[in-house]
Amino acid sequence: MTNSALALSLSRAGSLRQHPLFVRYAPIATIVLALIVIWYIAAVLMNLSLVRDGFEREETPYTVSDLIEGTMSAERPLLPAPHQVINAFVDSVFGYAPTAPRSLVYHSAVTLSATLLGFLLGALLGIGLALMIVHSRVLEKSLLPWIICSQMVPILALAPIFVVVLGAIGLQGLLPKSIISAYLCFFPITIGMVKGFTAPDPMQLDLMRTWSATPRQVLSKLRWPSAVPFLFASLKVAITISLIGAIVAELPTGAEAGIGARLLAGSYYGQTIQIWAALLAAAVLASGLIGLVDLTERGVARQMGTRS
Amino acid sequence: MLLALVLPLSGETVPGLLARPALLGLTLAAALLFAVAGWAGGMRATGLGAAGVLCAAATTLTLLRDTDINGSASVGFWTIVLAAWLGAILCVVELASMRPRNDTSRRTLNLAIPLLFGAVVFYLWEVLVRGFGVPPVILPAPSAAAARFASSLPTLGQDFVQTFIRGVLIGYAIGCSAGLLVAIVAQRYAFLGRGLLPLGNFFSALPLVGVAPIMVMWFGFDWPSKAAVVALVTFFPMLVNTLAGLSASGHMERDLMRSYGADHRQTLTKLYLPAALPFIFNALKINATLALIGAIVAEFFGTPTQGIGFRISTEAGRMAIDMVWAEIALAAIAGMAFYGLVALAERATTFWHPSYRT
Numbered sequence: 001m002t003n004s005a006l007a008l009s010l011s012r013a014g015s016l017r018q019h020p021l022f023v024r025y026a027p028i029a030t031i032v033l034a035l036i037v038i039w040y041i042a043a044v045l046m047n048l049s050l051v052r053d054g055f056e057r058e059e060t061p062y063t064v065s066d067l068i069e070g071t072m073s074a075e076r077p078l079l080p081a082p083h084q085v086i087n088a089f090v091d092s093v094f095g096y097a098p099t100a101p102r103s104l105v106y107h108s109a110v111t112l113s114a115t116l117l118g119f120l121l122g123a124l125l126g127i128g129l130a131l132m133i134v135h136s137r138v139l140e141k142s143l144l145p146w147i148i149c150s151q152m153v154p155i156l157a158l159a160p161i162f163v164v165v166l167g168a169i170g171l172q173g174l175l176p177k178s179i180i181s182a183y184l185c186f187f188p189i190t191i192g193m194v195k196g197f198t199a200p201d202p203m204q205l206d207l208m209r210t211w212s213a214t215p216r217q218v219l220s221k222l223r224w225p226s227a228v229p230f231l232f233a234s235l236k237v238a239i240t241i242s243l244i245g246a247i248v249a250e251l252p253t254g255a256e257a258g259i260g261a262r263l264l265a266g267s268y269y270g271q272t273i274q275i276w277a278a279l280l281a282a283a284v285l286a287s288g289l290i291g292l293v294d295l296t297e298r299g300v301a302r303q304m305g306t307r308s
Numbered sequence: 309m310l311l312a313l314v315l316p317l318s319g320e321t322v323p324g325l326l327a328r329p330a331l332l333g334l335t336l337a338a339a340l341l342f343a344v345a346g347w348a349g350g351m352r353a354t355g356l357g358a359a360g361v362l363c364a365a366a367t368t369l370t371l372l373r374d375t376d377i378n379g380s381a382s383v384g385f386w387t388i389v390l391a392a393w394l395g396a397i398l399c400v401v402e403l404a405s406m407r408p409r410n411d412t413s414r415r416t417l418n419l420a421i422p423l424l425f426g427a428v429v430f431y432l433w434e435v436l437v438r439g440f441g442v443p444p445v446i447l448p449a450p451s452a453a454a455a456r457f458a459s460s461l462p463t464l465g466q467d468f469v470q471t472f473i474r475g476v477l478i479g480y481a482i483g484c485s486a487g488l489l490v491a492i493v494a495q496r497y498a499f500l501g502r503g504l505l506p507l508g509n510f511f512s513a514l515p516l517v518g519v520a521p522i523m524v525m526w527f528g529f530d531w532p533s534k535a536a537v538v539a540l541v542t543f544f545p546m547l548v549n550t551l552a553g554l555s556a557s558g559h560m561e562r563d564l565m566r567s568y569g570a571d572h573r574q575t576l577t578k579l580y581l582p583a584a585l586p587f588i589f590n591a592l593k594i595n596a597t598l599a600l601i602g603a604i605v606a607e608f609f610g611t612p613t614q615g616i617g618f619r620i621s622t623e624a625g626r627m628a629i630d631m632v633w634a635e636i637a638l639a640a641i642a643g644m645a646f647y648g649l650v651a652l653a654e655r656a657t658t659f660w661h662p663s664y665r666t
Contacts, residue, residue, distance in 0.1 A: 027503030078526065138401050141418070142425035149644065151597060244515040251608045259518075267521030267609050275521050282515045290513060 036082055043081040047071035050078060080273045088277040101257070104281045110258040112285060114174050114246040118181020119239050125182060126189025126238070127231075133190070134197040134223070135215065144194075151187045159249045177258075181245035185238035192234025196227025225304065232297040239289045247282060259285075389435050396428045444630060453633035460631065463619070464638050471616040472642050474531035475603040479538025484595060486539065487546025488588065494547075495554040495580070496572065505551055512544035520606040534606045534615075541602040542595040546588075553587025554580050586661050589654040596647045600639060 051070035055062040062070075072081045080088075089104065096103035129147065133140045159180050166176045200222050208218045250260025259278050266275035400421060430450050436442070437449040444452060457464065494501040520537050527533035557579050565575045607617025616639050623631040 023502070027499050027501075028506055029503075031500070031503035031507060141421045142400055143422075145422035146426060240513045240515070244517060247515050247518060248605055251605065263518055263521050264609070267524065270525070272522070272525065279518050282518055286514050287510070 039079075039082055043077065043079045044068055044071045046078045047074050050074060076270050077272055080276055084273055085276040085280060088273045089280045092274075092277055093281075104262070104277060107257055107259050107262050107278070108281050108285055111243070111246050111250065111260065111282075114177040114249070114258070115181055115239070115243045115285075115289070117174060118178035118246060119185060119242040121178060121182035122185035122238060122242060123189055123235065126186040126234075127193055129186065129190045130193030130197060131219075133194055147187065147190060159251075162249075177246050177249040180249040181242040184245040185242040188234045188237040188241065189231075192230045192237075193227055196230030197223045199226045199230065228300065228304065232293065232300070236290055236293050239293055240286055243282070243286055243289060389432075393428065393432060396424070396431075400424055400428070448630040448633060450633075452630045453637060456630040457634040457637055460634065463614075464634065466614045467616045467619050467635065468638060468642065470531065470612075470614045471534070471603050471607065472600075475534030475606070475615070476538055476599045476646075478531070479535035479603065480542055480595060480599045482535065483539035483542030483599075484546050484592060487543045487591070488550055490543075491547050491550035491554060492576065494551060501551060504547065508544050508548040508551070512548055516541050516544070517602055517605045520602075521609045523606065524609045529610045530612055534603045534611075537606040538599045538602045541598050545594050545598065546591045549587045549591035549594075550584055553584025556587065557583040585658045586654075589650065589658060592650045593647060593654075596650050597643060600643050600646070604639065 048067065048071055051067055051074060052062075054070070055066070071077070073084070074080075077084070092102060092104040096105075098105040098109070100106060129143070133144055162176050162180055166179070197219075204222055205218070208222055213221070247258070247260040247263070250258040251264055259282050262278040263275055266272070266278065434449050434451055437447055490504070494504045517537065519540060520533075523533040523536040523540075527536050561579055561583075562575070565579050570578065604617035604620070607615045608621055611618040616635050620632050620635050623629075623635070
């Protein structure tokens with residue numbers, strides 16, 4: 001009786017262990033938990049001397065628990081504890097009106113608009129270049145090596161120049177940032193789309209030729225559909241790069257608004273918690289944007305009748 | 309082309325080219341070469357056309373020395389430029405349509421076409437900037453940037469050592485080797501691997517350069533903070549790629565290793581790591597660019613008074629744009645050389661991979 005009950009409970013535990021959700025999420029949860037624990041310990045260790053100095057300066061007696069409590073709630077800690085970051089994040093997202101300059105929503109919106117505009121420009125440029133390269137051997141030979149070279153150049157170094165140059169012409173605000181984003185993110189799209197446009201095999205191209213299809217028909221009926229999976233794969237890479245471009249473009253240009261400006265201000269005034277909250281906002285934006293591209297991909301795949 | 313002879317070069321009333329016999333000769337030679345090239349056709353035409361382009365380009369560049377023309381060039385000048393440009397484009401098209409038989413000439417051709425194309429772009433940039441008299445604050449001519457590059461070599465050398473040797477290389481080495489080690493450990497314990505892979509994917513999509521201000525706060529203004537940013541930025545791509553590479557070996561090969569009675573270390577060094585090499589090199593190449601960007605961005609948050617990123621932001625503030633372009637050229641050369649070295653190492657170690665076998 002007891003034996004069979006034990007066996008039953010064991011098999012239940014076994015089935016729980018083999019449950020797909022468990023197999024998938026247990027390792028992730030464990031590691032995230034471990035990271036948070038490490039973060040707390042690191043926060044205590046790194047802020048310890050800071051807090052102790054504070055107590056000793058005021059010459060108040062303190063205990064170990066006082067010290068640890070101090071490390072968890074320091075005003076300008078070297079490493080803020082996770083709950084401080086979350087609090088600051090929630091506070092600056094929901095605590096202010098979305099248009100207030102202290103609201104993270106406002107700064108995120110500024111960065112997001114530059115990101116999206118840059119992403120759009122970059123995607124158009126990338127697809128256009130890929131189309132030209134696929135259709136012209138001259139361009140393939142002469143342009144493609146330069147496109148690859150352009151990515152070995154640390155493009156972000158161009159950010160201050162772009163802003164100075166465009167500012168001199170009279171362009172300010174969103175566009176310089178977007179151009180940097182576009183410059184950064186067109187590359188994966190071009191490479192991905194060249195691959196995608198040349199993905200149909202020679203048999204299929206020959207078939208199109210036997211139907212005497214014009215180049216435009218070949219493009220719309222064969223090359224374009226076969227490039228769609230490549231398009232979304234490269235769009236996912238491009239949108240994160242675009243976000244990075246927008247954030248970095250806000251650094252040297254002295255922009256007053258945006259996540260990058262928030263980072264810079266935080267570093268000038270030693271507001272560590274503000275920096276971490278801005279980083280968290282950037283992470284949320286990045287995952288949201290990738291999720292959006294992912295959703296679009298699924299929608300398009302369903303429209304095109306792909307079976308997954 | 310001949311039109312240029314009668315059209316004024318600038319605001320002068322006398323047809324300018326007739327007053328300069330040497331340039332007149334060059335222009336006539338260019339026109340003649342173009343005419344013969346058009347008539348001859350084929351391989352010889354490309355060579356003649358290229359010579360004509362050179363003559364025309366030399367003419368325009370010499371003309372730009374003249375203070376009258378510099379900044380206020382007019383129709384005649386632009387006609388020569390247009391002719392040179394069209395000739396160059398025709399040459400590139402002609403070269404691209406050639407299909408040489410043997411291997412060496414194909415390789416030379418594949419190198420020559422982009423080089424010629426780049427030369428044309430630089431020529432147009434130079435001529436347009438100087439011909440229209442674009443103020444150097446907005447866009448300096450490439451020759452000005454090159455002159456600045458040559459004249460400030462010591463500064464550039466200092467910046468290179470500070471940013472590249474100290475920041476990039478050390479951070480790159482730390483980040484890549486840490487990513488590799490963690491991936492090897494994670495592959496040994498499947499539980500860890502299943503947890504790290506999605507997290508690594510997530511982190512490598514984040515704008516990690518944003519941690520630069522925090523690193524500057526922790527490690528100070530000098531190179532350790534830059535190396536830390538670079539290490540963090542390069543860690544996750546390495547981790548994700550190596551994890552993918554370590555599972556790239558097939559079942560058959562693993563079974564073979566087991567039937568040899570190989571222990572884990574032997575399997576790792578003889579099978580898993582060699583099979584993962586293409587993936588590892590992929591990460592190394594991605595990281596080569598990321599590392600340089602990370603170091604330069606980190607310098608925007610504070611440096612001792614040297615470094616590529618520092619120089620770019622201060623010189624841009626002082627409107628010394630030619631110096632900024634010289635720094636960019638330095639960064640570009642360093643980046644390409646770095647990437648090229650990694651690619652060479654890849655060729656030497658993964659020569660067996662299908663993508664290198666022809």
